[in-house]
Amino acid sequence: MWLKTTAASLLVLATPVFAEEAAKARPSAAATTGGNAPDTLGTLLSLGAGLLAVIAIIYGCAWIIRRMNGMTGMNNNAIKVVSVMAIGARERIALIEVGGQQILLGITPSAIRTLQVFEEPVVDAGSGNSGDFARRLQSMIGKSWTAPNKE
Known part of the structure; x- marks a missing residue:
């Protein structure tokens, strides 16, 4: 699970770089029209990756808390x-x-x-x-x- 969380964190950190490289590789609509149009695809990818990262962190924290509760012992009758x-x-x-x-x-x-x-x-x-x-x-x-x- 730690590996999954680390991989998700690295993916989130690298997403803006990937979006920027993809924007440089293809001719943008702003260059053809002469205006400054926002990069909608890059923004959506960045927001989606951020959302997935937050959900992964929530699940990771829940998993850690569940594991820690098991370590306290189950003998509640003592x-x-x-x-x-x-x-x-x-x-x-x-x-x-x-x-x-x-x-x-x-x-x-x-x-x-x-x-x-x-x-x-x-x-x-x-x-x-x-x-x-x-x-x-x-x-x-x-x-x-x-x-x-x-x-």
Whole structure:
């Protein structure tokens, strides 16, 4: 695929040269009429080659992305996101489960930090949204829950 992309790029770069040589080889309509008529065939060839190059680049990028996704591994069961809670506009706390342990992560736009590693599960990962994750987290940290109960 890399070879095809390189060949397409070289073709695109060489197309104006080919069009110019073809225009020099045949007598132009501008020379016979005395005016400056645009080279329609050269323009169409150049535009067509540019369009083909853009399409080839799009397919090449899609192929590369598909190949890179396969390299990340397909075992999605090793890490489970148990719960995520927004702290601010761009800050979050996430509870993930890895190898039987639950890990509390602080996520900001510039970093991900481990806040706590729990030896025993805080929240059952199979129960889905438990709704009381925030209350349990606050009780384990030692702060009181001040939001009204949702019942």
